[in-house]
Amino acid sequence: MLKIILEGHDNYYGIADVVRLFYGPAKEAREEQAVICENGPDLEIISRVTEGEVRTFIKGQMPQGSGLDKIPLKREVKRDLYILLSKISGRSFPWGCLTGIRPTVVANEVGRDPSKMTKDYLVREDKANIACITAEAEEKTLExxxxxxxxxxxxxxxxxxxxxxxxxxxxxxxxxxxxxxxxxxxxxxxxxxxxxxxxxxxxxxxxxxxxxxxxxxxxxxxxxxxxxxxxxxxxxxxxxxxxxxxxxxxxxxxxxxxxxxxxxxxxxxxxxxxxxxxxxxxxxxxxxxxxxxxxxxxxxxxxxxxxxxxxxxxxxxxxxxxxxxxxxxxxxxxxxxxxxxxxxxxxxxxxxxxxxxxxxxxxxxxxxxxxxxxxxxxxxxxxxxxxxxxxxxxxxxxxxxxxxxxxxxxxxxxxxxxxxxxxxxxxxxxxxxxxxxxxxxxxxxxxxxxxxxxxxxxxxxxxxx
Ligand code: SF4
Structure with missing residues (x-):
């Protein structure tokens, strides 16, 4: 069973979304300040935020940051967990750590710059490109x-x-x-x-x-x-x-x-x-x-x-x-x-x-x-x-x-x-x-x-x- 323990933040929803991406159903266990996934590997992971710094690590190991640029905190805890689960499982996903339903919103936030989408959110290049092109077309159509x-x-x-x-x-x-x-x-x-x-x-x-x-x-x-x-x-x-x-x-x-x-x-x-x-x-x-x-x-x-x-x-x-x-x-x-x-x-x-x-x-x-x-x-x-x-x-x-x-x-x-x-x-x-x-x-x-x-x-x- 995989258990992600949240410290210093309460982004249960985002954490569960990332876990689900890799291992299927995940549920919030707020009484334990954790997200639990029965199908995941037998591990406990800490997702910690102290003074705006995010650290995500396997319990008992050294706390580590991603070394990547800052992004909104809620997303950063997701991104760090995504990086760790990618290493553990050997899998990555075309949309990187983005689990939301509107990739064009993120494309607009990064100024429709595909390389920024890739760098900040680990989105694959081809997906970042199509998200930015579509964001522009959406805006024109909306007019x-x-x-x-x-x-x-x-x-x-x-x-x-x-x-x-x-x-x-x-x-x-x-x-x-x-x-x-x-x-x-x-x-x-x-x-x-x-x-x-x-x-x-x-x-x-x-x-x-x-x-x-x-x-x-x-x-x-x-x-x-x-x-x-x-x-x-x-x-x-x-x-x-x-x-x-x-x-x-x-x-x-x-x-x-x-x-x-x-x-x-x-x-x-x-x-x-x-x-x-x-x-x-x-x-x-x-x-x-x-x-x-x-x-x-x-x-x-x-x-x-x-x-x-x-x-x-x-x-x-x-x-x-x-x-x-x-x-x-x-x-x-x-x-x-x-x-x-x-x-x-x-x-x-x-x-x-x-x-x-x-x-x-x-x-x-x-x-x-x-x-x-x-x-x-x-x-x-x-x-x-x-x-x-x-x-x-x-x-x-x-x-x-x-x-x-x-x-x-x-x-x-x-x-x-x-x-x-x-x-x-x-x-x-x-x-x-x-x-x-x-x-x-x-x-x-x-x-x-x-x-x-x-x-x-x-x-x-x-x-x-
Ligand atoms: S036509 Fe569409 S809504 Fe109807 S049963 Fe098939 S998938 Fe479902």
């Missing part, structure tokens, strides 16, 4: 998202079947498909109540999930019409629909989207290998993806996003590059590369995730090169806790087609109002502080309490801000 406009997320936590790797929705969401009608009804009620209480114009709308196109044709048409008719969208508003699963995309739904003013559609293959899709419980083929894509083009959609996932179970690194080639051939405006994300709920073990990590890391880097050669530029990025392979998710775009909602959401610099079960609203104060308001995840409770939930949201936003 196109006026602060006075509201950004709205409408959430549909249902899917036709649950993909094996899914960590976003519970298996109940598939069982509860009979609730689609009442859920749609509740969404309409919430949109009406919020729109009556908040007259602020809306600059972006993102209908996400789950799979928003899981509704049968007419119910989907009703929802999309209601969104367009109820929310106070500006004439130029960006309106994205995640039509993630191609088996749920029909001509009727695409027509309904186009008539409602949808400007951007996501058709997400995740992989272009049908064998993998079948094993993952996605009930469609790669041909279905191409068909759905071509249909969307025929209907006149000018911005299409396609997501791929690196590190999928059953796939080699070469499979990712194969899928990416196929997607690039289609020439969508946006391509997003995700790295497998796992939470306890996902049916994938840590061993699976750690398998071939070097190969996946390499394939991800090569996929970024391929995208660059094909004219796609990174414009937003984020990491998730427990992202497989310690990597990241990056959205790439052809110039001028960057998704404004994604940047508004990821940078924590614009207000986001969330409608539906499980979403989180975010209100920004003075461009650098924000508060969140999560909404109940349980669909039945949401349907039952939608009026109360809407009132709570209106209170949060203080009418007519």
């Amino acid at each position: 196109r998202v006026p602060e006075e406009l509201l950004n709205i997320y409408v959430g549909i936590p249902f899917c036709p079947s649950r993909c094996e790797y899914c960590s976003f929705i519970s298996s109940d969401a598939v069982k509860h498909l009979s609730l689609l009608g009442p859920y749609e009804d509740a969404l309409e009620r919430e949109m009406k109540l919020l729109s009556e209480g908040m007259t602020r114009p809306v600059g972006t709308v993102y209908l996400g999930g789950g799979t928003p196109t899981v509704f049968e044709d007419r119910l989907f048409g009703k929802l999309i019409e209601s969104i367009a008719g109820t929310l106070h969208m500006t004439p130029e508003a960006e309106f994205t629909v995640e039509a993630g699963r191609p088996d749920t995309i029909t001509e009727y739904k695409l027509d309904a989207m186009r008539d409602a003013g949808v400007t951007r559609v996501c058709i997400n293959p995740q992989t272009m290998k049908t064998e993998t899709l079948t094993k993952l419980n996605r009930r469609h083929s790669s041909e279905d993806i191409v068909r759905a894509y071509e249909l969307a083009r025929k209907k006149g959609f000018e911005a299409i996003n396609m997501d791929l996932i690196a590190g999928l179970k059953y796939e080699t690194a070469e499979d990712l590059l194969f899928s990416l080639q196929k997607v690039i051939e289609l020439q969508p405006e946006n391509i997003t590369i995700h790295t497998l994300y796992k939470k306890r709920r996902a049916d994938i073990s840590r061993e699976d995730v750690l398998r071939e990590d070097g190969a996946v890391d390499d394939a991800v880097s090569r996929s970024y090169d391929l995208l660059g050669e094909a004219g796609y530029l990174p414009y937003y990025m984020y990491r998730q806790k427990d992202t497989g392979y310690g990597l990241e998710n990056i959205g790439f775009s052809k110039k001028g087609y960057e998704c404004l909602y994604n940047v508004a959401m990821m940078t924590d610099k614009r207000d986001v109002l969330s409608i539906g079960a499980g979403g989180v609203s975010k209100r920004i104060f003075d461009n650098n502080r924000f508060e969140r308001l999560p909404c109940v995840k349980d669909v039945l409770m949401y349907i039952k309490d939608v009026e109360t939930i809407s009132r709570r949201k209106l209170d949060f936003w203080e009418r007519n801000i």
Whole structure:
């Protein structure tokens, strides 16, 4: 069992994050002023801060500092522990000691100087470079998202079947498909109540999930019409629909989207290998993806996003590059590369995730090169806790087609109002502080309490801000 004893500081959270990176689950034991990891080596490590100096060492050995430049103290204790655990385990990670979800924030703090990111945070050179490039693109894109406009997320936590790797929705969401009608009804009620209480114009709308196109044709048409008719969208508003699963995309739904003013559609293959899709419980083929894509083009959609996932179970690194080639051939405006994300709920073990990590890391880097050669530029990025392979998710775009909602959401610099079960609203104060308001995840409770939930949201936003 690995035990990290904290002396002179209380950064339990950061210490646990670093330990988790190397050895999996770690828990705080505040009564012992320690962080404990059952899967770690049998060691006790002291993480000590005295008079602003950080020393991290194995109990019984000489206290040592890293000899590196000073960085904010909370991060320095993480960095020192990272250095020691790297020596002990013989492992290092592409993002060095950074465990947060927004590498571009750190890139901005170091003046978008990749060498400083590498020196101060032990971030690998290629990751430091892409973080700095993306930070600049995020800032430029954000200039196109006026602060006075509201950004709205409408959430549909249902899917036709649950993909094996899914960590976003519970298996109940598939069982509860009979609730689609009442859920749609509740969404309409919430949109009406919020729109009556908040007259602020809306600059972006993102209908996400789950799979928003899981509704049968007419119910989907009703929802999309209601969104367009109820929310106070500006004439130029960006309106994205995640039509993630191609088996749920029909001509009727695409027509309904186009008539409602949808400007951007996501058709997400995740992989272009049908064998993998079948094993993952996605009930469609790669041909279905191409068909759905071509249909969307025929209907006149000018911005299409396609997501791929690196590190999928059953796939080699070469499979990712194969899928990416196929997607690039289609020439969508946006391509997003995700790295497998796992939470306890996902049916994938840590061993699976750690398998071939070097190969996946390499394939991800090569996929970024391929995208660059094909004219796609990174414009937003984020990491998730427990992202497989310690990597990241990056959205790439052809110039001028960057998704404004994604940047508004990821940078924590614009207000986001969330409608539906499980979403989180975010209100920004003075461009650098924000508060969140999560909404109940349980669909039945949401349907039952939608009026109360809407009132709570209106209170949060203080009418007519
Ligand atoms: S489509 Fe997305 S949200 Fe739905 S089950 Fe698959 S991974 Fe989960």
